Amino acid sequence: MFATPLIPVVLAAYYLGGPAAGALLAVVGVILGVAVYRMSPKVLLRWYGARKMSRETYTFIYPYLAKISSDLDVPMPQPYVFDSAAPITFTVGNNNRYYLLVSTASLDMLDKDELKSIITLEVTKVSKGSVGANTVVALLAGSIASLSTVALWMAMLTGFGQEDDPAPRTISFLAMGMVSLPSALLVHIFTIDSTVEADRMAAGMMAEPCLLAEALERTGTYIKLHVTGGFNPGHAHLFSVNPLKTNTIFDVYSSMFLTKPDIRQRVMYLENIKKVNP
Template sequence: MNYFKTALLLAALTGFVLVAGYLLGGQSGLVIALVAALGMNLFAYWNSDKMVLRMSNAQEVGPNEAPELYGIVQGLADRAGLPMPRVYVIDEEQPNAFATGRNPENAAVAATTGLLRYLSREEIAGVMAHELSHVRHRDTLIMTIAATLSGAIGMLASFGGLMGGGRDSEGRPLVNPIVAIAAMILAPLAAALVQMAISRGREYEADRMGAEISGQPLWLASALAKLHAGTQQIPNRAAEANPATAHMYIANPLSAGGMASLFSTHPPMEERIARLEAMAGQMGGGYRSAPRPNTNPWTTAVPQAPRRGPWG
């Protein structure tokens, strides 16, 4: 997804905040919406990384505590021309990972213990390259802004009945009650759809750039197949308790399915793997196809990609 399209979608989210505020509360609602959006974004800009890491119970590690993970991240960061991010480990059996931080100088990457246990060194490198791509493109800041704007819309909708919109000199409501009710229902839905479009586009781009950083698209493709199976079978306690953080993970950590999956912020895993396989074919090198997402990596051997990269 290009930056122009992302900017348009963020502008649309901001517009939804203001329109929702006006429809639900008139002029006073508009002011409240504007203040809420600005306040939430300023707070998120400076504190989102600390909040997400704390909610995930992430523990910072160094070369002594997690030498292999730290070495992989360090080698990939050098290859990508990025400052070395802080490295965290989350005590969760579900294999997953995310990146956070407002810019590359204040970035952090986090991996679950399940990811370190179930994935090979090459697959871990593919996942970490994906996360460093998010850092490189400042996606972590973009996604934080999108999440806080969507949160502001949800907050306005929740308190819409209390705002009332005021009354004119004859005691009539300034805002049509039917319009207000429609706004309470439709505004959060529209915001969720816009956030989904932003998130899915950034994930595709991070897959592409991550594959370029590692030089091996199938490392990530193979990892995604395992992550998909793992997230279907193993719950993520921290993410389930704080679903607002779900969009930051490389694979959707939530166990909800059915209609909820239609509004997932993550693109279909089959499509992500197919794009990486096509990229591997264009790069050449005799790669084998990655396992499909319905493969169960806990009982089925996964073909491993050749072992080469910046870590030796």
């Protein structure tokens, strides 16, 4: 993954500075790449303020995670919870260490069976081998995309107004215009989208395959009606349901980060599976 952007940089250094410069830059690039790869899961855990779930509080999650992980022959992700008004769930990790992050809204909104179906969906992503690359992309693309938020805060702190005032929003919009292309390119080039296959596998592992379709539909509808935004678009490919909206001109860049099928397509696909395999 890191070799693709590193190769032209190393060649340029070799051309401009000779073999020593090229070799030095290659070594530095490899070291930085390994560091980012290893650190990215922990950084994202801190990014969301995630905390490890208590076995006493979430009694059914640990044994269910252990069962599904054993069935799929993958390392069991460690369950974490983070505060969010949006019912989103995602998995990060690498090197056989994975972390399942569940928002407080998901725990409050979904019943036990629906939550199990979402957990199953996340563990199937681990089995498909997509989590490691997607975690690194989320850190890099999310860091680039967050520069627009930095621009918004700088505008607010320098007297341009409050968050919803025209001037700060325009500055943030222009900043997002500059950072969205490289961030979105990272997402589209390097992420591994296994949504359809993961949906199929997860539904097949459930005693009632319709539960996953119901959970996805409820989650998508809730986000559409009640969640106003606040998501880093560089992380959208991680989530079980896409939370990005394009309601106003200020949201137009969010469409560049869409990597998953529409929620209605996913639900229809799962319902068709049920009809074929009643």
